[in-house]
Amino acid sequence: MELREYDLNMGPQHPSTHGVLRLKLAVDNEVVLGVEPVLGYLHRGMEKLWESLTYTQVVPLTDRLDYIAALSNNLGYCLAVEKLAGIEVPKRARYVRVVLAELQRLASHLAWLGFMANDIGAMSVLLYAFEAREDVLDLFEEYCGARLTIHGIRIGGAVRDLDTPLVSRIRAVLERIPKRLEDVRALLDENRIWKERTVGVGRIAAAAAIDYGLTGPGLRACGLAWDMRKDIPYSSYDDFAFDVPLGTNGDVYDRYLVRLEEICQSIRIVGQALDGLPGGEFTAKVPRVLKIAPGEVFHTIEAPKGVLGFTVRSNGTDKPERVKMKSPSFINLQALDHMCRGNLFSDVVGILGSLDIVLGEIDK
Amino acid sequence: MPEDQADRPELRELLAALAGRFAGAVLASVVDEGELSVRLSKDALASALRFLKEEAGFNALEDIAAFDNLGSAAEGGQRFTVVYRLGKFPGALRARVAVDVGEGESLASAVPLYRSADWAEREAFDMFGVRFEGHPDLRRIYMPDEFEGHPLRKDFPLAGRTGGA
Amino acid sequence: MSDGFEKAPFLLTKADLFITWAQKNSLWPFGSGLACCAIEMIATAAARYDIARFGMELFRASPRQADLFIVAGTVTNKMAPVLRRLWDQMPDPKWAMAMGNCAIGGGPFPTYSVLQGVDKIIPVDVYVAGCPPTPQGLIHGLMTLQEKIARSHPTKEILAPHARRPS
Numbered sequence: 143m144e145l146r147e148y149d150l151n152m153g154p155q156h157p158s159t160h161g162v163l164r165l166k167l168a169v170d171n172e173v174v175l176g177v178e179p180v181l182g183y184l185h186r187g188m189e190k191l192w193e194s195l196t197y198t199q200v201v202p203l204t205d206r207l208d209y210i211a212a213l214s215n216n217l218g219y220c221l222a223v224e225k226l227a228g229i230e231v232p233k234r235a236r237y238v239r240v241v242l243a244e245l246q247r248l249a250s251h252l253a254w255l256g257f258m259a260n261d262i263g264a265m266s267v268l269l270y271a272f273e274a275r276e277d278v279l280d281l282f283e284e285y286c287g288a289r290l291t292i293h294g295i296r297i298g299g300a301v302r303d304l305d306t307p308l309v310s311r312i313r314a315v316l317e318r319i320p321k322r323l324e325d326v327r328a329l330l331d332e333n334r335i336w337k338e339r340t341v342g343v344g345r346i347a348a349a350a351a352i353d354y355g356l357t358g359p360g361l362r363a364c365g366l367a368w369d370m371r372k373d374i375p376y377s378s379y380d381d382f383a384f385d386v387p388l389g390t391n392g393d394v395y396d397r398y399l400v401r402l403e404e405i406c407q408s409i410r411i412v413g414q415a416l417d418g419l420p421g422g423e424f425t426a427k428v429p430r431v432l433k434i435a436p437g438e439v440f441h442t443i444e445a446p447k448g449v450l451g452f453t454v455r456s457n458g459t460d461k462p463e464r465v466k467m468k469s470p471s472f473i474n475l476q477a478l479d480h481m482c483r484g485n486l487f488s489d490v491v492g493i494l495g496s497l498d499i500v501l502g503e504i505d506k
Numbered sequence: 507m508p509e510d511q512a513d514r515p516e517l518r519e520l521l522a523a524l525a526g527r528f529a530g531a532v533l534a535s536v537v538d539e540g541e542l543s544v545r546l547s548k549d550a551l552a553s554a555l556r557f558l559k560e561e562a563g564f565n566a567l568e569d570i571a572a573f574d575n576l577g578s579a580a581e582g583g584q585r586f587t588v589v590y591r592l593g594k595f596p597g598a599l600r601a602r603v604a605v606d607v608g609e610g611e612s613l614a615s616a617v618p619l620y621r622s623a624d625w626a627e628r629e630a631f632d633m634f635g636v637r638f639e640g641h642p643d644l645r646r647i648y649m650p651d652e653f654e655g656h657p658l659r660k661d662f663p664l665a666g667r668t669g670g671a
Numbered sequence: 672m673s674d675g676f677e678k679a680p681f682l683l684t685k686a687d688l689f690i691t692w693a694q695k696n697s698l699w700p701f702g703s704g705l706a707c708c709a710i711e712m713i714a715t716a717a718a719r720y721d722i723a724r725f726g727m728e729l730f731r732a733s734p735r736q737a738d739l740f741i742v743a744g745t746v747t748n749k750m751a752p753v754l755r756r757l758w759d760q761m762p763d764p765k766w767a768m769a770m771g772n773c774a775i776g777g778g779p780f781p782t783y784s785v786l787q788g789v790d791k792i793i794p795v796d797v798y799v800a801g802c803p804p805t806p807q808g809l810i811h812g813l814m815t816l817q818e819k820i821a822r823s824h825p826t827k828e829i830l831a832p833h834a835r836r837p838s
Contacts (some may be wrong), residue, residue, distance in 0.1 A: 154750060154753055155703060155753060155757060156732070157730075157732040161704070161705070161706070161709070162705055162750055182747075182749050183705075183747060183749050183750045183753070184705060184706055184744075184745060184747060184750070185747060185749070185784050186745055186747065186780045186782060186784060186785050187780065187782030187783055187784045187785065188780075190782060190783070191780065191781075191782055202779075203779060205707075206706070206707055206779075209706065209707035209710060210710060253710070256717075268717070269717055269718045272713070272714060272717035272718065272719075273717065273718045273719060275714075276714070276717070276719045279714075289711075289714075289805065290707060290710060290711055290803055291707060291802060291803065501706070502706055502707065
């Protein structure tokens with residue numbers, strides 16, 4: 143009996159597709175010839191819905207895009223609206239936003255770590271990472287009552303100021319996380335099985351990465367130092383000293399290392415922001431009914447998954463004419479086919495995990 | 507927000523080069539806050555994008571956003587406007603290219619230049635019905651293939667034509 | 672149903688108690704993680720909220736091996752037939768939980784592509800409200816389901832299959 147090339151269906155219900163993603167795989171024995179993602183199983187019509195809501199009402203719905211990093215979506219959207227409306231956010235709120243956004247990056251990367259390790263088979267790491275993440279979620283819960291769909295960043299500032307007890311609890315959590323990270327690194331970094339499943343797997347060259355529009359840690363793992371926090375700074379990120387971790391090979395292992403290092407850099411940024419919290423007004427004065435004169439703006443931020451952008455077009459009313467979201471996961475997923483070709487079928491799960499996608503953001 | 511990103515002189519030079527190369531196709535332009543924004547006639551789209559990528563160094567296509575102008579006073583006077591957001595990194599320069607296209611008309615696909623345009627164009631087709639000539643596989647990306655209508659058009663109801671499930 | 676209960680012999684009642692005790696303490700969830708609620712479901716399964724206390728840590732990837740269908744997240748019209756097929760593949764006895772506002776009634780998405788509630792396609796036993804429900808909320812829902820199972824009469828279904836619940 144001769145084995146022929148065949149097509150395999152993966153998803154939309156699958157434990158390792160990080161949501162309702164369907165992958166059509168063309169395989170020859172166990173070697174992947176091509177991957178075609180089929181989207182739309184979580185398409186909720188967000189952009190259409192936003193056109194019938196006020197600018198303020200849109201904020202909680204942006205949580206549901208990248209639901210693992212809700213505050214990033216809030217920040218991206220609020221910055222775009224503020225730019226369009228000409229709202230100047232005071233420095234104190236900008237620093238508080240940086241603290242929230244970086245804590246959210248921590249939580250997001252810890253979730254990614256747990257999921258990716260679990261998919262490859264290291265289940266203990268899922269439990270370690272989620273336990274560390276729970277500490278950060280406790281901080282969010284104390285801040286505004288929500289763990290996951292937080293919308294703590296609002297137009298003009300944030301839900302509330304950081305008070306002294308919360309600041310000291312943030313510092314306490316930040317001290318605990320590096321130890322947990324060390325535990326995970328001791329388990330994985332030089333682990334022979336981990337390295338065999340990740341080193342050299344899912345490679346993408348820098349030029350191809352740029353062509354595919356890859357952004358975020360996936361691009362930086364190819365050695366390109368593109369980070370919106372440095373390139374087009376927003377919310378006072380240029381006040382803080384931090385490094386942008388880079389990889390060399392653009393494979394799964396480098397993407398793993400880059401994100402782990404980003405966790406350490408986030409801790410560094412939050413420390414500086416807390417140390418340097420300026421006094422003064424907290425939020426900007428935003429009218430209760432926010433009407434914005436006709437215009438259009440495109441604003442990007444460095445979200446944990448990549449470059450997140452919002453195009454907001456206004457028409458003089460209190461509702462946006464159009465909000466278009468540039469979704470990093472949507473664009474990054476296009477590179478999956480390129481990364482998987484020539485690899486084994488069992489590597490697809492690892493490569494998908496290293497891309498760190500969220501279906502809420504892909505499907506909108 | 508790039509509060510202190512003043513006008514970049516490179517953008518003014520770029521605009522001059524564009525206007526020179528594509529005389530008559532540049533319908534409107536402005537350089538503001540570190541970004542060049544041009545409105546092109548749709549026939550010049552493919553060559554203008556090629557110029558911007560290969561000669562001006564805009565190596566990243568950040569986004570393609572389509573707009574339905576139904577019911578609003580659109581500058582271009584056509585049903586749809588498609589906006590291409592290009593970026594040059596490193597250097598952090600941005601360019602916005604807007605083209606107007608009517609219903610039933612099509613635009614040249616940007617996929618031969620930027621692979622990242624692939625799904626973005628499929629999304630514009632799915633949600634608005636704008637067609638892109640030269641796209642390798644132009645079909646719906648979110649809605650099922652047999653779905654009728656283009657949801658993000660202004661005359662498509664939020665709850666859908668079947669009244670919502 | 673209730674008059675049958677009075678007439679049920681003593682042994683069958685004891686058998687019911689034993690069977691429901693076994694069922695409710697070893698529910699194997701089929702975690703249909705669709706959207707944001709899935710993350711809270713996984714957090715419930717993680718170390719801090721520890722769903723293993725209830726015997727439910729074994730999330731099965733295949734519906735054939737599971738008995739609790741947790742619909743966690745928004746059900747879109749495109750995904751609905753897939754969910755229905757998954758439910759049909761689950762063997763009896765099975766229960767369904769609608770976790771989160773989207774699964775209960777479409778949540779914040781009254782749009783052209785969202786099914787306004789998973790109970791339009793499968794029969795739901797417990798509704799857990801929240802957007803997303805906290806892990807404590809999910810556990811409360813699971814405990815409510817356990818109480819519901821404790822009140823059921825599996826021996827009736829075994830002895831009289833025509834009395835089985837409609838699917």
